[in-house]
């Protein structure tokens with residue numbers, strides 16, 4: 001997961017560097033690119049926050065696995081969007097839905113954890129997921 005995310009990061013940096021001369025509408029303005037960058041870094045942070053949740057309790061383990069699957073969905077969709085951007089193609093229309101769906105799945109999975117011994121680490125992950133949702137809304141608002 002970390003390796004794949006560093007690929008996204010490289011892609012984002014690459015397209016940020018070539019942003020000016022290429023088609024500005026799809027590549028977006030500065031705020032749009034900051035929002036995108038925050039999503040990529042937020043994904044990495046959320047992934048490591050999930051790893052910090054103690055999964056001794058099998059129900060917690062199942063929920064954390066579901067949360068990780070949701071994040072993977074988000075990462076795959078963002079990779080599709082980033083590849084479209086760097087290759088000058090239209091971003092796939094269902095990729096944004098996939099990002100939203102993946103974030104919702106991650107949020108629901110974390111909400112389902114009832115193990116009181118992991119409340120603090122779950123709360124940290126939830127804060128990061130909410131941050132990703134906010135950044136996603138920022139992308140929709142700023143990347144026109």
Ligand SMILES: *[C@@H]1O[C@H](CO)[C@@H](O)[C@H](O)[C@H]1NC(C)=O
Nearest residue numbers: 097098099100101102103104
């Ligand atoms: C994710 O949840 C938000 C808010 O609850 C909702 O507006 C959005 O449609 C959901 N996304 C998907 C893909 O279901």
